[in-house]
């Protein structure tokens with residue numbers, strides 16, 4: 001197996017100083033059978049190099065933001081220029097107007113936006129705005145959808161088709177979790193039951209319009225349409241969490257995804273954004289209809305602020321990233337590469353008699369060790385984590401970096417090549433043969 005002794009040493013040292021040795025729990029190898037996570041020291045294009053000088057083809061893409069590949073020259077240049085001009089002003093800048101314009105042009109449901117520092121913050125604030133606007137408290141969300149780590153949404157389903165939430169973490173008051181109702185994704189009947197019971201107390205229904213957090217899961221035909229209709233009939237707002245989906249499948253979001261015509265007609269009231277729109281620097285944004293966004297301070301009574309919000313470094317990086325994504329043919333190329341990779345994985349799995357369900361949406365897909373479709377969280381949970389853990393480590397040892405989670409997507413970037421895909425299929429064939 002590949003030598004990773006320096007990573008192992010650094011992990012021991014990290015454990016002394018950083019809780020769990022990692023700054024986000026998803027980076028630990030807990031879900032893949034334990035061991036030292038790999039400490040990377042450099043990244044360029046589709047590749048990572050670790051502290052032991054091993055090279056990896058990267059499909060993690062930092063959980064989504066790195067769609068251009070690492071250290072893209074146009075983005076790097078923009079970040080250097082921003083650093084030379086001073087990284088933080090605490091005043092408005094012209095750059096913020098430019099990125100706001102770019103987002104509005106790509107996402108017509110945004111009349112007004114606000115920049116924040118993370119997807120978590122963006123989601124948090126859409127909830128506050130929806131509550132301020134509707135003067136109601138309850139939020140309906142879908143099981144397995146992740147909306148950041150705020151108290152407001154770190155809530156799981158109780159038992160039954162539609163239930164008041166139970167905290168998904170220690171330290172969250174039951175009183176807050178009980179303002180959240182969790183229903184299964186792709187299940188309009190459960191949503192209907194929840195709205196019949198709690199509709200007149202519901203401020204918003206929050207959804208990942210294409211799920212990225214228990215695999216990549218498409219809404220079934222009519223699901224989003226029905227969701228929007230039922231929500232509006234109840235006098236509540238529709239919030240799309242597009243933190244993962246924005247600029248991931250095309251130059252736009254799930255709500256403007258031409259491949260799925262019924263999406264266009266069903267615009268959300270509020271949208272949360274993050275990841276790709278910062279080109280790899282910290283960012284989040286939220287926006288929506290003018291009369292709703294005017295709830296936000298200084299115009300309205302809903303308060304939201306941020307020392308780092310709209311900082312010139314993140315905004316410059318985001319503008320540069322979107323400029324790269326405007327180049328012709330980029331998404332089609334990622335689509336083709338992902339299609340070849342998914343086909344190769346499927347063929348190899350079937351050759352070795354391993355059940356594998358692949359959910360691909362253009363340049364991203366999830367690969368689940370199971371013999372059934374994955375259209376909701378229960379089905380995603382009912383996949384083989386132990387098998388995935390062994391697959392993950394066999395891939396890592398051959399220089400392929402995936403997310404250490406059976407739910408997480410594989411993200412192609414514009415830096416990946418046909419040779420990378422071929423090498424990855426060969427690695428997977430070796431790994432699948434040994435499961």
Ligand code: PMP
Nearest residue numbers: 118119120146147148241243244
């Ligand atoms: N919403 C979605 C759909 C996400 O996938 C994530 C992060 N994975 C978040 C919100 C939270 O974003 P952040 O990690 O930037 O706070």
